[in-house]
Amino acid sequence: MLVFTRKRDExxxxxxxxxxxxxxxxxxxxxxxxxxxxSVAVHRREIYDLIRAENETAVxxxxxxxxxxxxxxxxxxxxxxx
Amino acid sequence: xxxxxxxxxxxxPLTVRxxxxxxxxxxxxxxxxxxxxxxxxxxxxRFVMSSDGDQPFQCLEGLEASSPAFVTVDPARIxxxxxxxxxxxxxxxxxxxxxxxxxxxxxxxxxxxxxxxxNLRAPIVINPRLMIGFQVMPHDCLYPLRHPLSI
Numbered sequence: 001m002l003v004f005t006r007k008r009d010e011x012x013x014x015x016x017x018x019x020x021x022x023x024x025x026x027x028x029x030x031x032x033x034x035x036x037x038x039s040v041a042v043h044r045r046e047i048y049d050l051i052r053a054e055n056e057t058a059v060x061x062x063x064x065x066x067x068x069x070x071x072x073x074x075x076x077x078x079x080x081x082x
Numbered sequence: 083x084x085x086x087x088x089x090x091x092x093x094x095p096l097t098v099r100x101x102x103x104x105x106x107x108x109x110x111x112x113x114x115x116x117x118x119x120x121x122x123x124x125x126x127x128r129f130v131m132s133s134d135g136d137q138p139f140q141c142l143e144g145l146e147a148s149s150p151a152f153v154t155v156d157p158a159r160i161x162x163x164x165x166x167x168x169x170x171x172x173x174x175x176x177x178x179x180x181x182x183x184x185x186x187x188x189x190x191x192x193x194x195x196x197x198x199x200x201n202l203r204a205p206i207v208i209n210p211r212l213m214i215g216f217q218v219m220p221h222d223c224l225y226p227l228r229h230p231l232s233i
Protein backbone atom coordinates (compact mmCIF):
# COMPACT_ATOMS: atom_id res chain seq x y z
CA MET A 1 0.00 0.00 0.00
CA LEU A 2 1.24 3.44 -0.91
CA VAL A 3 1.03 5.85 1.98
CA PHE A 4 0.94 9.63 1.52
CA THR A 5 0.87 12.48 3.95
CA ARG A 6 -1.47 15.16 2.63
CA LYS A 7 -2.59 18.46 4.09
CA ARG A 8 -5.83 20.30 3.43
CA ASP A 9 -6.28 21.24 -0.24
CA GLU A 10 -3.57 18.82 -1.30
CA UNK A 11 -4.40 15.95 -3.61
CA UNK A 12 -3.20 12.77 -5.20
CA UNK A 13 -3.71 11.70 -8.79
CA UNK A 14 -4.52 8.11 -9.76
CA UNK A 15 -4.03 7.11 -13.37
CA UNK A 16 -5.22 9.46 -16.05
CA UNK A 17 -8.23 11.18 -14.64
CA UNK A 18 -8.83 10.44 -10.97
CA UNK A 19 -8.03 13.02 -8.33
CA UNK A 20 -8.60 12.65 -4.60
CA UNK A 21 -8.32 15.91 -2.69
CA UNK A 22 -8.36 16.53 1.05
CA UNK A 23 -11.08 19.13 1.59
CA UNK A 24 -11.20 19.21 5.36
CA UNK A 25 -9.64 17.45 8.30
CA UNK A 26 -11.05 17.19 11.78
CA UNK A 27 -11.29 15.01 14.85
CA UNK A 28 -14.23 13.05 13.44
CA UNK A 29 -12.75 12.30 10.06
CA UNK A 30 -11.37 13.55 6.81
CA UNK A 31 -13.53 15.03 4.06
CA UNK A 32 -12.33 13.94 0.63
CA UNK A 33 -13.31 15.18 -2.80
CA UNK A 34 -13.09 12.68 -5.64
CA UNK A 35 -12.93 13.74 -9.28
CA UNK A 36 -13.22 10.83 -11.67
CA UNK A 37 -14.50 10.08 -15.18
CA UNK A 38 -18.18 9.14 -15.38
CA SER A 39 -17.18 5.60 -16.32
CA VAL A 40 -15.48 5.11 -12.95
CA ALA A 41 -17.82 4.14 -10.12
CA VAL A 42 -16.99 5.64 -6.73
CA HIS A 43 -18.53 4.14 -3.60
CA ARG A 44 -18.12 4.17 0.12
CA ARG A 45 -16.33 0.96 0.98
CA GLU A 46 -18.78 -0.16 3.67
CA ILE A 47 -21.80 0.23 1.36
CA TYR A 48 -20.06 -1.69 -1.41
CA ASP A 49 -19.18 -4.49 1.02
CA LEU A 50 -22.76 -4.65 2.31
CA ILE A 51 -24.18 -5.03 -1.19
CA ARG A 52 -21.49 -7.50 -2.22
CA ALA A 53 -22.29 -9.68 0.79
CA GLU A 54 -26.01 -9.59 -0.07
CA ASN A 55 -25.27 -10.57 -3.70
CA GLU A 56 -23.12 -13.46 -2.50
CA THR A 57 -26.01 -14.66 -0.34
CA ALA A 58 -28.51 -14.32 -3.19
CA VAL A 59 -26.45 -16.06 -5.88
CA UNK A 60 -27.51 -19.48 -7.10
CA UNK A 61 -26.07 -21.99 -9.48
CA UNK A 62 -27.90 -21.87 -12.82
CA UNK A 63 -29.48 -25.30 -12.43
CA UNK A 64 -30.96 -24.32 -9.05
CA UNK A 65 -32.83 -21.41 -10.54
CA UNK A 66 -35.81 -23.27 -11.98
CA UNK A 67 -36.45 -24.97 -8.66
CA UNK A 68 -36.22 -21.65 -6.91
CA UNK A 69 -38.58 -20.00 -9.38
CA UNK A 70 -41.10 -22.77 -8.79
CA UNK A 71 -41.02 -21.98 -5.08
CA UNK A 72 -41.58 -18.33 -5.84
CA UNK A 73 -44.52 -19.07 -8.13
CA UNK A 74 -47.05 -17.23 -6.03
CA UNK A 75 -47.38 -13.56 -6.83
CA UNK A 76 -45.40 -11.28 -4.54
CA UNK A 77 -47.59 -9.17 -2.35
CA UNK A 78 -47.24 -5.45 -2.75
CA UNK A 79 -47.29 -3.20 0.22
CA UNK A 80 -47.45 0.53 0.73
CA UNK A 81 -45.03 0.59 3.59
CA UNK A 82 -41.78 2.43 3.00
CA UNK B 83 -27.39 -30.46 -17.96
CA UNK B 84 -27.21 -29.10 -21.48
CA UNK B 85 -24.20 -27.36 -22.92
CA UNK B 86 -25.26 -24.79 -25.47
CA UNK B 87 -22.83 -22.87 -27.57
CA UNK B 88 -23.60 -19.73 -29.51
CA UNK B 89 -21.41 -17.30 -31.31
CA UNK B 90 -21.70 -14.01 -33.12
CA UNK B 91 -19.24 -11.78 -34.98
CA UNK B 92 -19.00 -9.05 -32.37
CA UNK B 93 -18.33 -11.06 -29.23
CA UNK B 94 -16.36 -14.15 -28.39
CA PRO B 95 -18.19 -17.46 -28.60
CA LEU B 96 -20.07 -18.18 -25.44
CA THR B 97 -21.20 -21.32 -23.75
CA VAL B 98 -24.21 -21.42 -21.50
CA ARG B 99 -25.01 -24.15 -19.05
CA UNK B 100 -28.70 -24.43 -18.33
CA UNK B 101 -30.99 -26.73 -16.47
CA UNK B 102 -32.55 -29.53 -18.49
CA UNK B 103 -35.94 -27.88 -18.48
CA UNK B 104 -34.75 -24.49 -19.61
CA UNK B 105 -33.50 -24.38 -23.16
CA UNK B 106 -31.70 -21.10 -23.34
CA UNK B 107 -30.05 -20.09 -26.54
CA UNK B 108 -28.90 -16.53 -26.12
CA UNK B 109 -28.65 -14.45 -29.24
CA UNK B 110 -26.23 -11.53 -29.35
CA UNK B 111 -29.06 -9.07 -28.82
CA UNK B 112 -30.16 -10.91 -25.67
CA UNK B 113 -26.84 -10.45 -23.91
CA UNK B 114 -26.75 -7.62 -21.39
CA UNK B 115 -23.35 -6.05 -20.81
CA UNK B 116 -22.38 -5.23 -17.23
CA UNK B 117 -19.08 -3.34 -17.69
CA UNK B 118 -18.32 -3.50 -13.94
CA UNK B 119 -19.89 -6.89 -13.28
CA UNK B 120 -21.89 -7.03 -10.05
CA UNK B 121 -20.41 -6.45 -6.58
CA UNK B 122 -18.91 -9.78 -5.59
CA UNK B 123 -18.96 -10.97 -9.21
CA UNK B 124 -16.91 -8.28 -10.87
CA UNK B 125 -15.39 -10.69 -13.35
CA UNK B 126 -18.76 -11.55 -14.89
CA UNK B 127 -19.50 -8.92 -17.51
CA ARG B 128 -22.25 -10.56 -19.58
CA PHE B 129 -25.66 -11.76 -18.44
CA VAL B 130 -28.83 -13.00 -20.05
CA MET B 131 -32.28 -12.48 -18.61
CA SER B 132 -35.10 -14.95 -19.02
CA SER B 133 -38.65 -14.93 -17.76
CA ASP B 134 -41.69 -17.11 -18.01
CA GLY B 135 -44.58 -15.13 -19.45
CA ASP B 136 -46.44 -13.14 -16.87
CA GLN B 137 -44.49 -14.42 -13.89
CA PRO B 138 -43.17 -11.49 -11.87
CA PHE B 139 -39.78 -13.13 -11.42
CA GLN B 140 -36.93 -13.36 -13.88
CA CYS B 141 -33.63 -15.24 -14.04
CA LEU B 142 -30.47 -13.25 -14.53
CA GLU B 143 -27.71 -15.61 -15.49
CA GLY B 144 -24.04 -14.82 -15.99
CA LEU B 145 -22.25 -16.11 -19.07
CA GLU B 146 -18.71 -16.25 -17.72
CA ALA B 147 -16.96 -19.19 -16.14
CA SER B 148 -18.42 -18.82 -12.65
CA SER B 149 -21.97 -18.42 -14.05
CA PRO B 150 -23.56 -16.57 -11.16
CA ALA B 151 -27.34 -16.71 -11.39
CA PHE B 152 -29.94 -14.63 -9.62
CA VAL B 153 -33.69 -14.44 -9.30
CA THR B 154 -34.91 -10.90 -9.82
CA VAL B 155 -38.21 -9.05 -9.64
CA ASP B 156 -39.47 -5.63 -10.71
CA PRO B 157 -39.17 -3.63 -7.47
CA ALA B 158 -42.35 -1.70 -8.30
CA ARG B 159 -44.27 -5.00 -8.01
CA ILE B 160 -42.92 -5.41 -4.50
CA UNK B 161 -43.37 -1.90 -3.21
CA UNK B 162 -46.05 0.36 -4.68
CA UNK B 163 -44.55 3.70 -5.67
CA UNK B 164 -40.98 2.42 -5.64
CA UNK B 165 -38.81 4.93 -7.44
CA UNK B 166 -35.11 5.65 -7.56
CA UNK B 167 -33.77 8.61 -9.46
CA UNK B 168 -30.51 7.97 -11.26
CA UNK B 169 -27.80 10.56 -10.80
CA UNK B 170 -26.49 12.24 -13.97
CA UNK B 171 -23.28 10.23 -13.58
CA UNK B 172 -25.23 6.98 -13.41
CA UNK B 173 -27.32 7.96 -16.45
CA UNK B 174 -24.11 8.51 -18.37
CA UNK B 175 -22.91 5.05 -17.36
CA UNK B 176 -25.98 3.72 -19.20
CA UNK B 177 -25.63 6.24 -22.01
CA UNK B 178 -29.33 6.83 -21.37
CA UNK B 179 -31.29 9.44 -23.28
CA UNK B 180 -34.14 11.24 -21.60
CA UNK B 181 -36.69 9.18 -23.50
CA UNK B 182 -35.03 5.82 -22.88
CA UNK B 183 -37.24 3.60 -20.74
CA UNK B 184 -35.10 1.85 -18.15
CA UNK B 185 -35.60 -1.63 -16.78
CA UNK B 186 -35.27 -2.08 -13.02
CA UNK B 187 -34.61 -5.41 -11.34
CA UNK B 188 -34.29 -6.15 -7.63
CA UNK B 189 -32.34 -9.23 -6.57
CA UNK B 190 -34.23 -11.82 -4.53
CA UNK B 191 -32.51 -13.70 -1.71
CA UNK B 192 -34.02 -16.98 -0.54
CA UNK B 193 -32.64 -18.03 2.82
CA UNK B 194 -32.13 -21.59 4.08
CA UNK B 195 -35.12 -21.18 6.42
CA UNK B 196 -37.37 -20.52 3.38
CA UNK B 197 -37.78 -16.84 4.10
CA UNK B 198 -37.08 -14.53 1.21
CA UNK B 199 -36.10 -10.91 0.93
CA UNK B 200 -35.71 -8.44 -1.90
CA ASN B 201 -32.83 -6.01 -2.21
CA LEU B 202 -34.56 -2.68 -2.79
CA ARG B 203 -31.49 -0.77 -1.60
CA ALA B 204 -29.32 -1.57 -4.60
CA PRO B 205 -31.37 -2.52 -7.67
CA ILE B 206 -30.02 -3.41 -11.07
CA VAL B 207 -30.84 -0.95 -13.83
CA ILE B 208 -30.64 -1.76 -17.54
CA ASN B 209 -30.90 0.41 -20.61
CA PRO B 210 -32.69 -1.96 -23.02
CA ARG B 211 -31.80 0.19 -26.03
CA LEU B 212 -28.11 -0.52 -25.53
CA MET B 213 -28.43 -3.68 -23.42
CA ILE B 214 -26.11 -2.30 -20.78
CA GLY B 215 -26.63 -2.36 -17.04
CA PHE B 216 -25.15 -2.07 -13.59
CA GLN B 217 -26.14 -2.35 -9.96
CA VAL B 218 -27.09 1.04 -8.55
CA MET B 219 -25.57 1.88 -5.19
CA PRO B 220 -26.92 5.29 -4.24
CA HIS B 221 -25.05 6.97 -1.41
CA ASP B 222 -28.28 7.73 0.42
CA CYS B 223 -31.22 5.40 -0.02
CA LEU B 224 -34.17 4.81 2.29
CA TYR B 225 -35.20 1.52 0.70
CA PRO B 226 -34.16 -1.58 2.63
CA LEU B 227 -31.47 -4.07 1.67
CA ARG B 228 -33.71 -6.90 2.86
CA HIS B 229 -37.36 -6.18 2.23
CA PRO B 230 -39.40 -9.24 3.32
CA LEU B 231 -41.07 -11.16 0.51
CA SER B 232 -44.12 -13.34 1.16
CA ILE B 233 -43.63 -16.78 -0.39
